[in-house]
Amino acid sequence: MTNEKREIEIRIKDLGMLFKDSRGGDIAALTGVNLDIYKGEFVSLLGPSGCGKTTLLRLVADLLEPTEGSIHIGDRLPREVRLDQKLGMVFQSPVLFDWRTVKKNVELPLEVMKFEKNERSKIADSMLEMVGLTKFANHYPNQLSGGMQQRVNIARSLAVRPELLLMDEPFSALDEFTKEKLHEDLLRIWKKTNKTVIFVTHNIQEAVFLSDRVCVLSPHPGRLSGIVDIDLQRPREIGIKETARFNELVTKVRNTFDGGSL
């Protein structure tokens, strides 16, 4: 995979984000982030709590506005992409709507975007098939396990055919077995849909297993302390975690991290 030939989808330049603390002082959540993300790439933002990885994701999602620098998605600003309804968001909690069936949950963004009823139903069916929940279309979220709820969440985020899939620690509340299963599922779906994915996590193994590149963020102040290319072959299976190369990469990622006074 030679990066030179690939089209850059997201350009992040000199990005900084300051928050005001209670005394009116500035807290640097992020400083001087420069990052290019290629079309169709799977990129992880990895780091401990407080390193600004979620802030970075929220800036790309236009849930926050940067105080310094810029983000361009293609030649547009995040706001324009959002208003064009081209963003897929997956949060840590499934954020499902209790009163809607699984299928109706997947249809929600399509309702917001004024899709025809038949079209909505067709898209929702195909998304549920992709995440393996066709049988549960008419169940309610509180009848599903945590892993299944997160699958519905992913199906819903893909229903709008986003240009960008932004995932904020989507699996961190799940048990290890469910997590591994969903990792494989996510890679399969990613390969099938060719989306650009930005995946926030604090789990090193998870980041290495899933990603093309791992962006390691360090705290105080939040910054990008290094990018590790993950050259493991694809498609990846769980077994790859046993290989020496995998462990080398995990070590490399760990060494890239600059904890300081963590």
Next chain:
Amino acid sequence: MKTINKITSQKWFPMLVWLLAAAVIWELGAAVVDASKRTPENVLPHIWQIVGAAYSSRRVNSGQTAAQLVLASAGKTLSRAAVGFLIGTLSGFVLALIMKISKIVEKTIFPYLMIIQMIPILGMAPIILSITGDINTSRVVIAAILTFYPVATGTLAGFNSVEHEKYDLMYSYAANKFTVYTKVLIPYSIPYFFTGLKIAAPMAITASILVDTLQGDGGLGTLLSQSLKHAMSIYVFWLIVIFAAFVGIFSSKLMEIIEYLVLPHKRIRIFGKEAAVWAADAKGKKVFCGEFMRIRR
């Protein structure tokens, strides 16, 4: 042993125990009063005497039996309570919506809503009666006022407990404010709204009965005070007390039934808090649905 366990684990079992205990204590009291040789029916009649009165064909007043008398008065009271309840429900919901839309309105109105709730109904009722000058209107107004508060606060609490991620999600869909209200806030608040209704329904009935006593114009409250003062039949008094209690409980249960019909996802509770949920798939085959998730509330 197994059957005993099965019975004691039933949902209705504690209620049955309570009912039986209440009946036993009541009867003990009645027996003591009876033994004291006073006129027992004035203080605490036996349960069978009350039940007997309900089925008795003896005309107690203007050619009506006790049961007919109670039911006729109940119609007057309950219909006014129902109208007031509907008005209170509607205005409570609308005010909650306005308070959610405008923070200024919430800050200005919400702290003072409590005051309405704190004025004793006994003090408020004569004032309302003198303003409206009509007992029927007063019943409606008082019932509406009492319904209004729990519905408004309940619904507003529902609006305010929507998780932040839901807003973020709708924001990422570039949804407008109207869509956020119709797709998220209003459906989310419905269970909270029903909690308000369950509290308000018996209150509206109690208030309506209370307003009756202000003016001798029919209704359960009027009959209640008349039956105490006049010797029409003391059992009428007890009939009303028990009837009113049951109607109050029933009104709250009725709201629960309506909630159950309106909110299909709440019905899952009926299957109980089992470790796993099984359901039928399209072909009627049993399908494992995963571990049962704890349901909010």
